Amino acid sequence: MMKIGIVGGTGYTGAELLRLLATHPEADVQVITSRSENGKAVSELYPGLRGKMDIAFTEPDDEVLSRCDLVFFATPNGIAMQSVPALLDKGVKVIDLAADFRLSNPADWKQWYGVDHACPELLDEAVYGLPEMNREAIRQARLVANPGCYPTATQLGLLPLVRNDLVEGHVIVDAKSGVSGAGRGAKVASLMCEVSESFKAYGVAGHRHLPEIRQGLSRMSARFNGELVFVPHLTPMIRGIHATTYATVKDRSVDVQGLFEETFANEPFVDVMPAGSLPETRSVKACNQCRIAVYRPQGGDTVVILSVIDNLVKGAAGQAIQNMNIMFGLDEKAGLDVSAMMP
Numbered sequence: 424m425m426k427i428g429i430v431g432g433t434g435y436t437g438a439e440l441l442r443l444l445a446t447h448p449e450a451d452v453q454v455i456t457s458r459s460e461n462g463k464a465v466s467e468l469y470p471g472l473r474g475k476m477d478i479a480f481t482e483p484d485d486e487v488l489s490r491c492d493l494v495f496f497a498t499p500n501g502i503a504m505q506s507v508p509a510l511l512d513k514g515v516k517v518i519d520l521a522a523d524f525r526l527s528n529p530a531d532w533k534q535w536y537g538v539d540h541a542c543p544e545l546l547d548e549a550v551y552g553l554p555e556m557n558r559e560a561i562r563q564a565r566l567v568a569n570p571g572c573y574p575t576a577t578q579l580g581l582l583p584l585v586r587n588d589l590v591e592g593h594v595i596v597d598a599k600s601g602v603s604g605a606g607r608g609a610k611v612a613s614l615m616c617e618v619s620e621s622f623k624a625y626g627v628a629g630h631r632h633l634p635e636i637r638q639g640l641s642r643m644s645a646r647f648n649g650e651l652v653f654v655p656h657l658t659p660m661i662r663g664i665h666a667t668t669y670a671t672v673k674d675r676s677v678d679v680q681g682l683f684e685e686t687f688a689n690e691p692f693v694d695v696m697p698a699g700s701l702p703e704t705r706s707v708k709a710c711n712q713c714r715i716a717v718y719r720p721q722g723g724d725t726v727v728i729l730s731v732i733d734n735l736v737k738g739a740a741g742q743a744i745q746n747m748n749i750m751f752g753l754d755e756k757a758g759l760d761v762s763a764m765m766p
C-alpha cells in the first residue's frame with residue numbers, strides 16, 4: 424500500500440480526495456492536515472466516511488509528511504511551494520491541486536498570483552498533470568501540477584483541433600462553473616442568497632486561468648498563436664463546469680466528429696458523445712469523466728465544442744488521483760471507476 428498525505432483536508436477538494444481514496448485499492452491515507460480541525464476524527468467531520476477512514480486531522484508538519492510516498496496539496500495557491508522542495512529532497516512525490524507549479528514562467532506567476540515564487544527552480548521540472556496531453560511525462564514525474572478546473576474542460580475540448588493545427592484566428596471560451604469552484608472557504612459571494620436564482624460573469628478582463636490555458640494550447644502546438652478570450656460565469660449549482668468553446672477551422676472538409684472520436688478513442692476519462700448530443704453537467708457529477716460534443720453549425724467554419732466536467736473530480740481531486748495512478752504505475756482507473764450520480 425502507498426502511504427498518502429493530504430495537506431488541506433477540510434476544503435472541498437481535500438474532502439473529495441478522501442472520498443475517492445477511501446475505496447482506492449492501493450492507497451492508505453496516513454496523514455490528513457487541518458489547522459482548524461486539528462485533533463478531530465475525519466469521520467466526525469465527514470460522517471459519510473465512518474468506518475472507511477479511521478484517522479484524525481493533524482497540524483501540517485513537513486517532517487511527518489516526509490514519511491509518505493506521496494503528498495497531495497489541496498491548499499490555497501501559494502502554500503505548496505513553501506514545502507515542496509524539502510519533500511522532494513526526502514524522496515516524497517508531490518501533486519499540487521493549486522496553481523503553484525502550473526505556469527512555467529515565474530514572471531507569469533508573479534503577474535497573476537501577486538507574489539514572488541518561492542522555488543522558481545522547480546517550475547521547469549514540474550509536469551502539468553493533464554494525462555491526455557502529458558501521460559508519459561507524468562509517469563516519470565516527482566512533482567505534478569494538477570490543472571485548474573476551467574483549464575481542464577477547455578484544453579480537453581480544444582486538444583484535437585489545436586494539436587492538428589486546424590485553428591485559425593482567435594478562440595472564445597464561454598465557461599460556467601458551480602459554486603464549489605470557489606472553495607469551502609469562500610464567504611458571502613457563494614452564499615445561497617447571493618447565487619441562487621441568479622447568473623453572472625466574472626473575471627472578464629482577465630482571469631488567472633487565461634495564462635494557464637494559453638500555455639497549454641501553445642504546448643499542444645507551437646504554431647498556435649491565436650488570441651484567446653476566456654469568460655467564466657458563476658451558476659447556481661453546487662458542482663460542474665460547462666465550457667462552450669468557439670474556434671474557426673482552417674479547413675471545412677475536416678470531419679470534426681471523427682477527429683474527436685479518434686483523438687480520445689483510448690482515453691478512459693474522455694467521452695466523445697454521438698453527433699448532436701448536448702452534454703449536461705449532471706452526466707459527470709461525482710465522476711472523473713469529461714464529456715464532449717462537437718458541432719460545426721450549418722457546415723460553416725466555426726466549430727462549437729461543448730465540454731463538461733465535475734470541477735471537484737476531473738477538475739481537481741479525481742484528476743489528481745488519475746495522476747497518482749500514472750506516477751506509481753497503477754491501473755489509471757483505480758479508485759475512479761464510478762458513474763455519475765442521477766439526478
Ligand SMILES: NC(=O)C1=CN([C@@H]2O[C@H](COP(=O)(O)OP(=O)(O)OC[C@H]3O[C@@H](n4cnc5c(N)ncnc54)[C@H](OP(=O)(O)O)[C@@H]3O)[C@@H](O)[C@H]2O)C=CC1
Pocket residue numbers: 430431432433434435436437456457458459460483496497498499500502520521522570571572603604605606607608609734735738739
Ligand atoms: N474547488 C475547486 O473546484 C477547485 C479547486 N482547486 C484548487 O485546489 C485548492 C484547494 O481548493 P478547495 O478545496 O476548493 O479550497 P478550500 O478553501 O475549500 O480549502 C483549503 C484547505 O487548505 C487548508 N489550508 C488553508 N491555508 C492553509 C495553510 N496556510 N497551510 C496549510 N493548510 C491550509 C484549509 O484547512 P485549514 O485552514 O483547516 O488548515 C483547507 O482544508 C486551491 O488551490 C484551489 O484553487 C483546483 C481545481 C478546482
Ligand SMILES: CC(=O)N[C@@H](CCC(=O)OP(=O)(O)O)C(=O)O
Pocket residue numbers: 500520521522570571572573600601602603604605606632655657
Ligand atoms: C467558481 C469559482 O470561483 N471558481 C474558481 C476557479 C476554481 C479553482 O479553484 O481554480 P484554481 O485551482 O486555479 O484556483 C475561480 O474562478 O477562482
